[in-house]
Amino acid sequence: MSAYKGSHILSVYATIDELIEGIHALKKEGKKKFSVISPVPHHDIEHELHPKPSPVRVFTLIGGLFGFTLGWALTYYATESYPLIVGGKPYISIPPYGIIAYILTILFGALATIAGLFINARLPEFVIKDAYDERLSSDHFAIQYYGDETELDTVKDILNKTGAVETHKKIEEIPQKNQFVD
């Protein structure tokens, strides 16, 4: 589940102000194929990128509904397969089975949330294929831009002007075509 999308540059910034300037400069040039890397989520970055609500919530909902259904189904099936009739009373009992359904709603809701995170965030990725700078988890920020080599050089210049302290470049290796063609 790699997040790798091809050739890109990674421009590293020491401050959040310069990072925001970099985002502004890219927007001004009409360039949109970028992502931002930061040690913590930050409102200023969110304000610039206007992210849509994460689809993880759909996973949570589906997981919760599944757990809820499973809770009722399990208790119903268990009772039907071995009815224990006490005092002639109905053997399907709603309140205690509701407790099982409630707990399984939470359990499967939580498990589905984690699945939703991993699927959407492209995790786990045990070998990071993208360019990466070890300062980014700590106290630096970065803009990662995807494009072809010529475009990457232009973007690199734009970002350097806004205060990028270092730029890493990663060019996709295009597989050689078969040379022995008739």
Place this chain on the structure above:
Amino acid sequence: MPSSYNLSYTKTDADLLNTLKSPSKGYWVALAILSIGLLIGAYGWGSQIYYGMGMSGKNNPVGWALYITTFVFWVGIAHSGTLISAILFLFRVRWRAPVYRSAEAVTVFALCVAGLFPLIHLGRPWVFYWMLPIPQMGEMFPNFKSPLVWDLFAVFTYLTVSSTFFVLGMMPDVAILRDKFRGWKKKVYGVLALGWRGTDQQWRHYTAAYLFLAALATPLVISVHSIVSWDFAMSVVPGWHDTIFAPYFVAGAIHSGLAMVIILLVPMRKWFSLKEYITDHHLASLAKLMIFTAFVVGFAYAIEFFMAWYGGDIYKRDVFLFRAFGPYWWSFWGLFFFNFILPMLFWWHKYRTNTVWLIVVSIGVSIGMWLERFVIIVTSLSHEYNPFAWGSHFLTSTEVYIIIGSFSLFFFLFMVFAKILPVVSNWEVKEVIEPPKKK
């Protein structure tokens, strides 16, 4: 967390690494002592399995005794973690950031320890799977109308959700360790970080997942101990059959959990030099929360006695008189003193900012909460309806060994955790301090 704190992103990372440097001699000595405690516990359990359940003080009528007392105690301890990590997160309480990781660790480790007690109590732990919702002979499942089955579901779900929340919360911090360390440590933390890079897309999904997990964990804080309380309240034992049991247990759980968090935080901030993160303000906030929970449990004690008198049930009334003036009077008055009277010291600023008093009161509350469960279980079972069936519980050395083992296991797990993973949530502390800016 006040912004006047002199913290920066670089400093928080340096302090994080500082907590993980090679342990001192004192650490190893403490770990060795806890290992001896673990062996004592293993010996106690082993001898009980070998010689039989007669090694415990359980008898007829006191068929639930110290194991279930200690089980309820540990489940209770587990509650503060989720209160601090999930509920305070949903309410956007800023002071939770530096303390929640330790509180969450308390939850996970306390649940691990608690989960052992039903097995110890079983007598034949190798058939533990009979509790699971799988059909036995003739398609017969466990009885889903039994609170004990609800309990299994609730505790298992709580352990799963809180462990997930705990591990998920650490992912960005483990990525810092991956980037800071070299050699084999880099490889290990690299695997644990799962390839976290901190892209805006990862943060977008991560913060959403974190929020939903917090929202899912929050009802568990209320429901898990409610369900544990129904193990008692659903029966007809006088002193157990009370509608107040669920809120009473939840409040007590949070009360004891807060005490345990303070017991661990105070020495931790000293040993790891974390005074800039876990400040007097944080400890005082926890102490204030304890005043509130002390009042809730105090109110529950009063209501229980009031209902015993007002309800007109002679058996229940007798059990409550037995609790206060019978042979177990010391445990009843002990719990009242430790859980209600002692935390009142925190009304005074000097006590809630004095670490010695914080520890003393917290240890007192822990003892008090254990006594509370002892009183509920032992005094009720030993004094039910028929005077000819009354009895007593006699403490045995096996029970003492197993309880020593359980405390040793809890502190052992916490100490190991404190040296291999970040005890303070670095990324959430960074969220509440100023990011690096142009000068």
